[in-house]
Amino acid sequence: MKNKIFMYLFIFAALLIVFQYVNSKNIHEANAAKIEDYKSKIVKYKDSVRDIGDRAFGLSEFTLGYSEEALNYIEKRGYESDQVIALIEETLYELNLRAEPHPLIPYAPMTENGKMIVNAVRVLNHKWVITNFNDGEYWGELFLKYNIEANGEITFELIDSFLYPTN
Known part of the structure; x- marks a missing residue:
């Protein structure tokens, strides 16, 4: 009986570990995708800021x-x-x-x-x-x-x- 309880605890612990691993992996991949999205937005916004700065400088030439x-x-x-x-x-x-x-x-x-x-x-x-x-x-x-x-x-x-x- 003791062996069966240990076997069930072992299987339960293994399932719990597998569940935690899969869940953590999914969260990590979702966060990595968000970070990549943010990085691409940062690049786009930096380009926009540079373009606006160039336009502002061009407008300031005639002041x-x-x-x-x-x-x-x-x-x-x-x-x-x-x-x-x-x-x-x-x-x-x-x-x-x-x-x-x-x-x-x-x-x-x-x-x-x-x-x-x-x-x-x-x-x-x-x-x-x-x-x-x-x-x-x-x-x-x-x-x-x-x-x-x-x-x-x-x-x-x-x-x-x-x-x-x-x-």
Whole structure:
């Protein structure tokens, strides 16, 4: 009888060990598959981050902060690039507050009670600015030349503009 109990315990222990082995092997393989999936995602995301960084660098080429010649010109006049950008943006946004039509936007608002206003400003270098504008429904862009006068006042000259066609 004792032999049979030991034999049953041995078989039970062997089955338990086999079950644990198979279960552990399955868990290990599932985890290894997940790790491989994560590694492939990491490679993909690193490529995406690199591509976004390249695009951001390409976009920054046409800004005042990344143009060495424009920065030198601004600094020789006694200004910092951040000051100039803030001053230009502030001046253009203040023109939005006027009651009469915007002095730089050559288009009349086409919506009822609408007003053409400048929405976004990008200072390209020490002479040029590009902006977009809208009246709530119709959009366009302006290409402006700016000049900082001796008294620190900024003057703008409209070089070109366009209004996006509607469908």
